[in-house]
Amino acid sequence: MTHQPSITVSIKTLNEAQGIEKTIDSVRRQLASYPHQIIVADSLSSDNTRELALAKDATVVCLNNAADRCCGVGHQLGWLYSEGDYLLLLDGDMELEPGFLDTAIAFLQENPDYAGVAGSVEMDDAANYEFKSRKQRLHLIYPQGDTDHLGGGGLYRRSAIEKIGYLTNLNLHGYEEAELGIRLQSAGYKLRRLSAPYFRHASYTMPTFTMLAYRWRNGFLWAPGELLRNAWGKKHFPAAFKIVRNELVFTLYLLMLCASFISLNAQCIILALLPLIIFIAAKTFKNKSLRDGIQSAINLSLFSAGILRGIVNPPKNPMTPPDVTVINLKNLDDNNENTLRK
Numbered sequence: 001m002t003h004q005p006s007i008t009v010s011i012k013t014l015n016e017a018q019g020i021e022k023t024i025d026s027v028r029r030q031l032a033s034y035p036h037q038i039i040v041a042d043s044l045s046s047d048n049t050r051e052l053a054l055a056k057d058a059t060v061v062c063l064n065n066a067a068d069r070c071c072g073v074g075h076q077l078g079w080l081y082s083e084g085d086y087l088l089l090l091d092g093d094m095e096l097e098p099g100f101l102d103t104a105i106a107f108l109q110e111n112p113d114y115a116g117v118a119g120s121v122e123m124d125d126a127a128n129y130e131f132k133s134r135k136q137r138l139h140l141i142y143p144q145g146d147t148d149h150l151g152g153g154g155l156y157r158r159s160a161i162e163k164i165g166y167l168t169n170l171n172l173h174g175y176e177e178a179e180l181g182i183r184l185q186s187a188g189y190k191l192r193r194l195s196a197p198y199f200r201h202a203s204y205t206m207p208t209f210t211m212l213a214y215r216w217r218n219g220f221l222w223a224p225g226e227l228l229r230n231a232w233g234k235k236h237f238p239a240a241f242k243i244v245r246n247e248l249v250f251t252l253y254l255l256m257l258c259a260s261f262i263s264l265n266a267q268c269i270i271l272a273l274l275p276l277i278i279f280i281a282a283k284t285f286k287n288k289s290l291r292d293g294i295q296s297a298i299n300l301s302l303f304s305a306g307i308l309r310g311i312v313n314p315p316k317n318p319m320t321p322p323d324v325t326v327i328n329l330k331n332l333d334d335n336n337e338n339t340l341r342k
């Protein structure tokens with residue numbers, strides 16, 4: 001008798017009342033033929049996300065302390081209470097595309113050297129510069145074929161995650177999927193993004209500068225520095241360095257620009273400003289918008305400040321589970337129970 005693989009779906013949420021029901025419904029439509037559980041990993045939402053998830057009969061694992069909020073803690077909560085052969089990662093503002101799950105499971109069953117697989121991504125019309133820029137770069141952010149990480153989540157093999165110790169790093173306010181990918185590759189696994197559609201994603205609707213302020217307050221802009229700090233001294237540090245190299249280059253440039261202003265030498269200041277002017281001009285030409293060119297430079301400048309902020313954040317042990325409340329816990333009739341939950 002053929003073994004039917006079992007699946008845990010981890011849905012990461014923070015105030016996702018607007019989309020969580022659609023997310024759960026989209027995965028349920030594809031899970032009927034598999035032993036499964038759905039875990040909503042909630043970072044202490046202040047809206048009714050948890051109530052809506054419970055009404056859909058999902059398990060809810062919720063942080064007890066708002067200070068523990070970060071992108072890296074979300075799916076780690078799902079992992080700690082997961083079971084089964086595979087783990088599917090989604091955010092609460094995503095909808096799983098029809099047919100992806102069967103395609104992804106078939107690929108992983110046929111290719112045991114791959115730890116995870118994802119698919120192509122669709123986004124709605126962007127309302128601010130960050131998501132407009134992201135939509136323009138979908139082919140770069142979500143490249144098809146073998147890749148170093150699976151941005152946006154994916155379907156992962158449980159045995160591979162067990163080998164590397166933890167799923168996502170609870171020290172990281174972003175780049176958690178990149179850090180997961182480079183640890184898996186360091187352990188000898190491969191990752192692939194298929195051409196099959198994976199999810200549709202809703203963009204943030206807040207204005208550009210409101211969005212940037214929000215990204216700073218919630219720590220997302222610190223993530224490149226946190227990634228480097230947490231990878232320091234480890235085998236995968238060169239891969240982490242490669243992921244944030246653009247932000248690092250811009251940080252070094254800004255430091256050089258500041259030094260030129262301190263020198264009070266007009267010629268040095270003009271020469272130092274030239275790369276910035278060229279960068280803004282290139283972005284302006286590409287997007288046919290001076291505002292987009294300036295906003296791109298502002299985005300990179302804030303990421304540069306965030307690198308310095310993130311590097312000084314003292315890391316915690318990523319294997320130490322945070323304090324949580326678990327509601328409506330369900331167990332799979334499966335041999336692959338997660339022994340890490342205790």
